[in-house]
Amino acid sequence: xxxxxxxxxxxxxxxxxxxxxxxxxxxxxxxxxxxxxxxxxxxxxxxxxxxxxxxxxxxxxxxxxxxxxxxxxxxxxxxxxxxxxxxxxxxxxxxxxxxxxxxxxxxxxxxxxxxxxxxxxxxxxxxxxxxxxxxxxxxxxxxxxxxxxxxxxxxxxxxxxxxxxxxxxxxxxxxxxxxxxxxxxxxxxxxxxxxxxxxxxxx
Numbered sequence: 001x002x003x004x005x006x007x008x009x010x011x012x013x014x015x016x017x018x019x020x021x022x023x024x025x026x027x028x029x030x031x032x033x034x035x036x037x038x039x040x041x042x043x044x045x046x047x048x049x050x051x052x053x054x055x056x057x058x059x060x061x062x063x064x065x066x067x068x069x070x071x072x073x074x075x076x077x078x079x080x081x082x083x084x085x086x087x088x089x090x091x092x093x094x095x096x097x098x099x100x101x102x103x104x105x106x107x108x109x110x111x112x113x114x115x116x117x118x119x120x121x122x123x124x125x126x127x128x129x130x131x132x133x134x135x136x137x138x139x140x141x142x143x144x145x146x147x148x149x150x151x152x153x154x155x156x157x158x159x160x161x162x163x164x165x166x167x168x169x170x171x172x173x174x175x176x177x178x179x180x181x182x183x184x185x186x187x188x189x190x191x192x193x194x195x196x197x198x199x200x201x202x203x
Contacts, residue, residue, distance in 0.1 A: 043086050056082050
């Protein structure tokens, strides 16, 4: 068991290809949650995200798995498969829930309960506003935010997953963050302007 925790993804894949079921389970436990979150962020549907996650791991079990360690990490390769499957689902129009829908609220992480109800509500509203803003981004920007900011992939792995140069990832991420800031600033409530005018001193 100690050995399992120390194995890299690539070492687990080698063992998996030799028929080691424990290696597959270890790799699944390590990568399943982040792949699911990425697919959920991209599709807006929990059912679609579950299907895509399952398909990614089935692809590893098939003989035609085309992972090449010289082209990047296994993590980047898995996100690349998830991305292609998500795009295919979106093109077919098989996404079960519209991106703007709140039907999948249960699949978003629960926030800690706070004694300060107002602060808790404000925090929840902030998280919801951020989720809506990310979901509303154009796909090429949503992808880089989901990979780099939400799943914390480095630029090289994100570039491998997206099939583009690292410079493209950087520029898209910069633009995506600017768009997010702009969207969140628009949603932020404007401070109430006092109806009282400053008193003039008559001398």
